[in-house]
Structure formats: C-alpha cells, structure tokens
Amino acid sequence: MRISELSRRSGVSVTTIKYYLREGLLPAGRQTAATQAEYDEQHLRRLRLIRALTGVRGLSVSTTRDLLDVLDQHTGDTHLTLGLALGAIRLAEEPAGQAPEAAEVDALVKELGWDVHESAPARAALAETLASLRSLGVPRDWRTLLPYARLAERTAVLDLDQLDGIEDPLELAEHALLLTVLLEPALLALRRMAQENESARRHTDH
Amino acid sequence: MRISELSRRSGVSVTTIKYYLREGLLPAGRQTAATQAEYDEQHLRRLRLIRALTGVRGLSVSTTRDLLDVLDQHTGDTHLTLGLALGAIRLAEEPAGQAPEAAEVDALVKELGWDVHESAPARAALAETLASLRSLGVPRDWRTLLPYARLAERTAVLDLDQLDGIEDPLELAEHALLLTVLLEPALLALRRMAQENESARRHTDH
Numbered sequence: 001m002r003i004s005e006l007s008r009r010s011g012v013s014v015t016t017i018k019y020y021l022r023e024g025l026l027p028a029g030r031q032t033a034a035t036q037a038e039y040d041e042q043h044l045r046r047l048r049l050i051r052a053l054t055g056v057r058g059l060s061v062s063t064t065r066d067l068l069d070v071l072d073q074h075t076g077d078t079h080l081t082l083g084l085a086l087g088a089i090r091l092a093e094e095p096a097g098q099a100p101e102a103a104e105v106d107a108l109v110k111e112l113g114w115d116v117h118e119s120a121p122a123r124a125a126l127a128e129t130l131a132s133l134r135s136l137g138v139p140r141d142w143r144t145l146l147p148y149a150r151l152a153e154r155t156a157v158l159d160l161d162q163l164d165g166i167e168d169p170l171e172l173a174e175h176a177l178l179l180t181v182l183l184e185p186a187l188l189a190l191r192r193m194a195q196e197n198e199s200a201r202r203h204t205d206h
Numbered sequence: 207m208r209i210s211e212l213s214r215r216s217g218v219s220v221t222t223i224k225y226y227l228r229e230g231l232l233p234a235g236r237q238t239a240a241t242q243a244e245y246d247e248q249h250l251r252r253l254r255l256i257r258a259l260t261g262v263r264g265l266s267v268s269t270t271r272d273l274l275d276v277l278d279q280h281t282g283d284t285h286l287t288l289g290l291a292l293g294a295i296r297l298a299e300e301p302a303g304q305a306p307e308a309a310e311v312d313a314l315v316k317e318l319g320w321d322v323h324e325s326a327p328a329r330a331a332l333a334e335t336l337a338s339l340r341s342l343g344v345p346r347d348w349r350t351l352l353p354y355a356r357l358a359e360r361t362a363v364l365d366l367d368q369l370d371g372i373e374d375p376l377e378l379a380e381h382a383l384l385l386t387v388l389l390e391p392a393l394l395a396l397r398r399m400a401q402e403n404e405s406a407r408r409h410t411d412h
Contacts, residue, residue, distance in 0.1 A: 077409075079405050115402070128391070137254070138385065178339065183335065187397070188394075190355050191358045192292060192293075194355070197321050200285055
C-alpha cells in the first residue's frame with residue numbers, strides 16, 4: 001500500500017508517519033520509484049502499536065523506539081512482549097522505593113505467590129495507597145488487600161483470555177495495551193455501580 | 207475542644223475552619239466566651255467528611271454545602287448517604303447521554319439485574335470505554351464486560367464489608383469516599399501485577 005493508505009488505515013497522519021520513518025521507529029518501505037514506496041501489513045501493525053504506546057501510555061518517541069528495538073530482538077517471547085507493552089518490565093531499572101509500605105507490598109506478593117518484577121511500578125502504587133490511607137486516618141493492613149488481589153487474579157485471566165490466539169507480537173502488544181488501559185475506567189465504573197447495587201441490597205427494602 | 211485542637215485532629219487549618227464556619231458548612235460551636243467556642247466529635251467528623259469531599263472528590267465548597275444539607279435531612283438513610291458520598295446519586299439531574307453505547311450499558315445493567323441510578327456517572331464512563339475501544343479498532347460487545355461485572359460484584363461486597371458497623375452518617379460517608387477513591391489505584395495496580403503473573407504462568411517455563 002502507498003503511504004496515503006497506510007495513513008488512512010492507521011489513523012496516523014502522513015506527516016507523522018514521515019517523522020517516524022526519519023526517527024527510525026518505522027522501517028522504510030519498499031522503494032518502487034524515486035519518490036514512492038510500498039508499505040505492508042507489518043508497517044500497519046507497527047504503526048498501530050506506536051500510536052498506542054505514545055497515545056495511550058504517553059511514552060516519548062525515543063522511549064518508544066527503544067522499546068520497539070527490544071521487542072524486535074525478542075520476537076516470540078510473549079511474556080516479555082506483554083511485560084514491555086504494559087510497563088511491568090521497564091527498560092531502565094530504577095532503585096526500589098524505601099517507603100515502609102514497600103515491605104508490606106513484598107509480604108502481599110509473597111503470600112499470593114505471584115511472579116512480579118521487582119521494579120514493577122504497580123508495587124509503588126500499592127505502597128502509596130497504603131501510605132495515603134494511613135495518613136488520612138483509615139489505616140489498612142496489607143492483608144485487607146488479599147481478597148481484592150484474589151479477585152484481580154480472576155480479572156487477569158479474563159484479560160489474558162482476550163489476547164489468546166494473537167500471534168503477531170506487534171498486534172499482541174497493541175491489544176494488551178489498549179485492553180489494559182482503556183478497560184481501567186470501565187472496571188472502576190463497574191465497581192461504583194456494583195457498590196451502589198450492593199448498598200441498595202443491604203440498606204433498602206426493595 | 208477548642209478550635210486549635212479541632213484543627214490539629216482534623217488536619218484542617220484554623221483559617222480554613224473559620225471559612226467553613228462563615229460559609230455554613232460547619233455549624234457554630236458552643237460559645238464559652240466572647241471570642242471562644244467549644245467544638246465536639248460531631249464537628250470533627252463533619253470536618254473530616256468536608257476534607258474528603260473537597261479533597262478526594264474535588265467538590266466545590268458550595269456543592270459540598272448542598273450535599274451536607276441533604277445528608278442532614280436524611281440521617282439514617284444509609285443507602286442515600288453512600289450514594290451521595292460516592293457520587294452515584296447526584297444533586298442536580300443531568301440529561302441522559304445520547305451515545306449509541308448508552309443502550310449497551312442499559313442492556314448490561316438489565317442482564318446483571320443491578321439497581322443503579324439512571325444518572326450514575328459510571329454509566330457514562332462505561333459507554334465511553336466501549337466507544338473508545340471501537341474507535342481504536344478493538345470493538346467489544348457489552349457481553350465482554352459481563353464476567354468483569356460479576357467480579358466487580360464481589361469487589362463491592364468487600365468494599366461494603368469494610369463500612370459495616372459505622373453508625374455515624376458523617377463518618378460512614380467519609381470512609382466510603384476514602385476507601386472507594388483511594389483504593390482505585392491499588393485495584394488497578396493489583397490487576398497489572400496479576401496480569402504479569404498470569405502472563406508468566408501461561409508464557410514462561412517456570
């Protein structure tokens with residue numbers, strides 16, 4: 001396909017596609033004339049993934065390029081592909097947080113028996129929540145999170161099921177990212193609605 | 207207690223407390239001298255709730271006052287208290303959204319048999335998610351959300367269990383708000399970690 005069709009099918013402007021080509025995020029097309037090149041489905045998948053990484057995850061162009069490079073070097077490693085797409089595995093290791101709640105998160109992960117990267121940003125998010133609840137006078141032990149974590153396990157099975165059968169690593173990374181990030185507000189909305197329903201069940205007569 | 211102790215125990219500055227007194231969010235204390243008043247535990251609970259409504263939920267001072275007025279008129283109605291605190295019940299009705307996805311959300315709620323207010327903002331959030339997924343080329347039917355909703359039901363039971371036994375309506379509203387809003391990033395973090403673990407289980411040898 002020509003660059004105009006690639007633009008139409010990916011939803012990325014021709015100007016931006018040319019910028020990605022210059023910056024090395026997108027490999028050059030097959031030259032068919034002095035000013036014309038042909039692109040294929042692989043270019044389209046890569047472009048969709050770039051859009052998801054820069055748009056949905058908000059990564060910079062240079063971080064996106066680094067991430068794509070690592071993906072290219074490890075095609076076939078589905079776990080790494082998913083970890084990179086979702087940010088569980090980060091390119092540059094950051095020092096572990098020193099918050100006292102970090103030890104509680106370690107205890108939780110150990111109790112769950114989960115296989116979670118040491119530098120996963122989700123660990124810091126959990127520690128921050130425990131610290132916030134404490135500072136606002138609603139202290140909660142990590143054990144409070146245990147039943148929530150068991151439900152999260154079942155949510156993750158639903159998530160991964162939706163990615164089953166996607167063979168292309170670029171498409172896999174894009175779908176993982178879109179379904180994870182875009183479903184977040186929906187899952188929070190479902191919780192709010194379920195709370196309302198549960199409150200009606202407990203506290204009203206109907 | 208004096209206003210200084212009220213400030214210390216609530217974490218709200220004396221200046222802000224005086225502002226809330228002037229604006230009618232907080233009832234006056236018991237006057238003990240020309241320039242001195244005594245405040246009690248009820249003032250403290252109310253102040254903590256005001257802090258949660260303006261801070262965690264980001265409501266304006268005037269909306270907070272309206273909400274507190276409605277709460278004062280309906281003490282004892284736990285379902286209304288929770289609905290108001292969490293924003294499921296809004297003070298001013300807004301017209302229902304006209305997005306085509308709104309009908310899908312209606313179908314979902316009907317299938318679940320949930321008791322959810324027609325104007326609950328969570329309905330709009332769900333419709334927006336379905337629209338986003340569609341526009342980004344990952345269309346999902348409302349039935350995809352059904353198993354997620356069943357897990358949300360069980361999450362809501364855990365949420366409501368944590369509020370069990372809190373009799374004071376102000377304290378109930380504050381705790382509901384803090385536990386709902388502050389747990390949101392934690393639940394999303396647990397999902398990310400569970401995804402990583404599930405991906406390791408499916409896609410690696412260990």
